[in-house]
Amino acid sequence: MALNPVVAEVTQRIIERSKASRSRYLARLDAAVPGSPYRGQLSCTNLAHGFAASEPEDKLRIKSVKAPNIGIVTAYNDMLSAHQPYGAYPEIIKAAAREQGATAQVAAGVPAMCDGITQGQSGMELSLFSRDVIAMATAVGLSHNMFDAGLCLGICDKIVPGLLMGALRFGHLPFVFVPAGPMPSGISNDQKAKVRQKYAAGEVGKDALLESEAQSYHAAGTCTFYGTANSNQMLMEMMGLHLPGAAFVPPGADLRKELTRAAVQRVLKLVAGGAEFSPVGRVVDERAVVNGIVGLLATGGSTNHTMHLVAIARMAGIMIDWSDFEALSKVVPLLTRVYPNGPADVNEFHAAGGMGFLIRELLSVGLVHDDVLTVAGRGLATYATQPVLAESGTVSWVPARAESGNPAVVGTAQKPFSPDGGLRLLTGNIGRAVIKISAVKLDHHIVRAPAVVFDSQNALIAAERAGELNKDFVAVVRFQGPRAIGMPELHKLTPTLANLQDKGFKVALLTDGRMSGASGKVPAAIHVSPEAVSGGVIAKIRTGDMIELNADTGSLRVELTDAELAAREVTPFNNQAQFGMGRELFGVFRNAVCDAEQGAMVFGFED
Structure with a gap:
C-alpha cells in the first residue's frame, strides 16, 4: 500500500x-x-x-x-x-x-x-x-x-x-x-467515573469512593x-x-x-x-x-x-x-x-x-x-x-487475527469510530494549546462563555461547592505550567466540571497545566503556551472576559483588542507553591525548562 x-x-x-x-x-x-x-x-x-x-x-x-x-x-x-x-x-x-x-x-x-x-x-x-x-x-x-x-x-x-x-x-x-x-479488569470504568462524580457532588461518602477505587486498582x-x-x-x-x-x-x-x-x-x-x-x-x-x-x-x-x-x-x-x-x-x-x-x-x-x-x-x-x-x-x-x-x-x-474480536472496541480502517484522530491544535491571541476531543460530544466542541479565573484547582473546587459555578463559564486555571509549579495534571477537576456539564451548562477548561490520557468529556485547552509565569496572555485574563474555544476551527481567543491586551498587567505569581514535599529541590528545573511544545524538558541542547 x-x-x-x-x-x-x-x-x-x-x-x-x-x-x-x-x-x-x-x-x-x-x-x-x-x-x-x-x-x-x-x-x-x-x-x-x-x-x-x-x-x-x-x-x-x-x-x-x-x-x-x-x-x-x-x-x-x-x-x-x-x-x-x-x-x-x-x-x-x-x-x-x-x-x-x-x-x-x-x-x-x-x-x-x-x-x-x-x-x-x-x-x-x-x-x-x-x-x-x-x-x-x-x-x-x-x-x-x-x-x-x-x-x-x-x-x-x-x-x-x-x-x-x-x-x-x-x-x-x-x-x-x-x-x-x-x-x-476490575469494576467498569463507567462505574468508577460515576462514583467519582457522585462523591464530587456530595451524594456518596469517602468510604464508598475508596471501595470503588479499590475495586478498580486491585x-x-x-x-x-x-x-x-x-x-x-x-x-x-x-x-x-x-x-x-x-x-x-x-x-x-x-x-x-x-x-x-x-x-x-x-x-x-x-x-x-x-x-x-x-x-x-x-x-x-x-x-x-x-x-x-x-x-x-x-x-x-x-x-x-x-x-x-x-x-x-x-x-x-x-x-x-x-x-x-x-x-x-x-x-x-x-x-x-x-x-x-x-x-x-x-x-x-x-x-x-x-x-x-x-x-x-x-x-x-x-x-x-x-x-x-x-x-x-x-x-x-x-x-x-x-x-x-x-x-x-x-x-x-x-x-494478527483477521477480524476484530469486538468491533465496539477495535474498529477497522474502513469502519473507524471517527475519521480523524481527535487531537487538535488551538491557536489565537491566548497562545497555542492542544485539545483532545475523541471523548467530547459534538455540541461541546465550541464553548463561548465568560472566564472564571483561578490560580489553583482547589480554588475552583471550593467555588463549585459554594454554588458559584452553576452557569456557563470557561475555567481559566493558570500558574500550572512547568516554570511555575512543574505542570501537574488537573484530574481532580474532572468530576467537578463533568457534573456541571451534566447539569446542562456550557463549560470548558483553559490551563497551562496538563490533563493527560484520561482527558474526558469536558473540552480542555491544555498546555497553553506561553504559560502564565512567563508573561503569557493567560496571566492577563480576568474573570468576566469572554473566551471562545472552538475545537472545530482550532481557535482559542479572549475577546479583547490587541490594545486592551497590551494595556493589561500580568498577574504576579505567588511562588509559595514551590516549597514543601521536596518541590524546593527542583528550582533549577523550573528555571531551565522549555515550553510544552518544545517538550517541557530541562535539557538545553538542540540534538
Missing part, C-alpha cells in the same frame, strides 16, 4: 527541519561505536570494580571481555502496581543471558512515581520533572561503559519517556523495552484504562522498541515470562559487530517518530505525548512540533474505543486483536511507515502479529 501523502509530507518536513541536528546526532553515535564489548576500553582497575560482586560464572565471562554484557535499567518498586512485577525480572534476565553465553547486570534503578497516587496532591508537581530525572539516572547507570546492550524495565507515565530519553543519549547501544502488562499490573501508561506501551510497539505484541500480556502469565526471556535473546543479536547491529539511535528515526504519532492518534492516546514524543525525538536530533500532530490527526482515523474514549479497558482491547490488529489496519491503508528498523528486524509488518507459546514453551509469532 502506497504511503498516505500527508504522512509522507509530514515525514519529509520533519526530515528537512531536523537535517542539521540529526546529522550531528548520528555522527556522535557513529563515533561512539569502536566495537563490542565496550568494557574492553576500561583499565584493569575499572573492570575489576565492575565485576567484583558478580556470580563466579558471570565474573569469568565479564573478565574475559569476549561475551556481551546487558545493562538492566529498572523502575522497580513494590508500592506501584505496574512496577511490582519487575522485582523478579533481573534474575530471569540474568539466567536467560547465561543460556546465551552472555551476562547481565542491573545498571541502574530509576525512580518511578505514580500520578494516580499524587493526583491533586503537592507531590504531583514533581511528576513531569521526574521524567528528566529518570533520563539522567539512566545515563548515570550506563556511564560505567560496562554494557553492550540495554533492557529498560518501565511502564508508567513519565518512566518510559525518561528511560527512552536517557537511552537515546547512548544511541550507539541497542535497547529493548520490556513491559510487565496490565492488571486484571492487583499487580498497569491500571487498565487508556491513560499515559498504556499509551506508552502502544508507543513502544509502534516505534519498534518492544518485541511484537508484548505490551498487554498480563503479569504472571507464562507467555509474559517467555517474552522477557525472548527480549534477552533478541537484544544479544543486536549488539555491535553482529549481522543485525541495531543501535537505538538508528531505530528511533523520523519515520519511527511519525509512526508513534500515528499510533497515538489512532488510539486516542494520552495528550502527555504531545510533550513526551517531542522530548524523545529531540534526544535523537529530530525536531517535531504540535503542527505535525495536527496535520496527521486530520488523516488518521480513530480505531479504538478504550476508556475514556469508550467503556472498554486495555484487556478488552488486547483480547479484540490489540496492537497486532491495529498495526495491520494502519499498514493496510498506508498510514504508517513499514520500511523501518525495529528491534524485531526490518519492517513494521513484523508487528502485525501476536505472540503465542509454542509446544516447546518458547515464544513464536502468528499473524
